[in-house]
Amino acid sequence: MDSQDRLFRFRLPFHLPSSTIVRSGGVYISGALFAIAFWFLIDAAIYSKTVNASVVHVTFIDWIPGICSALGMLIVTSIDKSRLFDDALGGGASSTTYQARVILFLGFSLLAGGLAGSFVVLIMKFISKGYNEYPTLGMGVANVITNVSIMLSCISLWVSQSVEDEYSYSLAL
């Protein structure tokens, strides 16, 4: 390894991964987190139907935060990110940029609303009614884990795609 390639004064014991590896790894992590979220939701529902001994059951209320988060993730990831930052070229925000920002705001609101809604379900349906023991409380906690995982999945996908944008930009120059 040449001395010109070094980033720090000391020699790193590993190579920093290239941006293509970061990109594909971020997408893999995003898919894995989304699968974890999905299966926590399904697990809570099946558990409630089969081995649940308490009177609390998973109903459609528990699904609403997860559906909101998934819709928000769909909206956020389907926005074309080059539409958000084209101020410098056009000299001011064009109408497409404005629309993209409004839609993106809706997507992030759905994500945050899903996360907040899962906490609301956990507190209003489980904790405030006195169901604090773990096998019952686990259904509410699984709901929170679902929404946190969907949000982390969306963040991972966003970051990995932004990495690729900078990479192709530097290549184009």
Add this chain to the structure above:
Amino acid sequence: MSTISPLSKIIGLSSVLAVGFLFIVLAGAIFGNWIVLFVGLIFAVGYLPVVATQGFSSNGFYDDLMNESSNQVQDLGRFVSSFLTVSGLALPIVLLHCHYLTYTAMVMTEVGGALIYATVVVFTSFFDQSDDVNLGI
């Protein structure tokens, strides 16, 4: 690597695949619950989205000027593949948690599914290598 003939590679991979399916079918047959066959199916198709979308990366050469849409397609393939793989890992645990499976059946299903998945991955990389050799790279 090149000392192993392709025929023995294929035979070895197919026997590993057979052992993987054996584990899963045994887990279904001994404990009388055939829902674990879905796990084998998920693991078998888990790597295929990546393979199916690899063809969009400009003829197998590494090209710095890939256009935007091919990257999006590859990302979709990676996302779906990762989703399916983690689903295959998570489904036996969910079934164990909901008392559909015993612990032994869960472990056998996971091991069999991992063997099937590894077979598909190794088989695909084996074909990629032979493609590269044909192109003279």
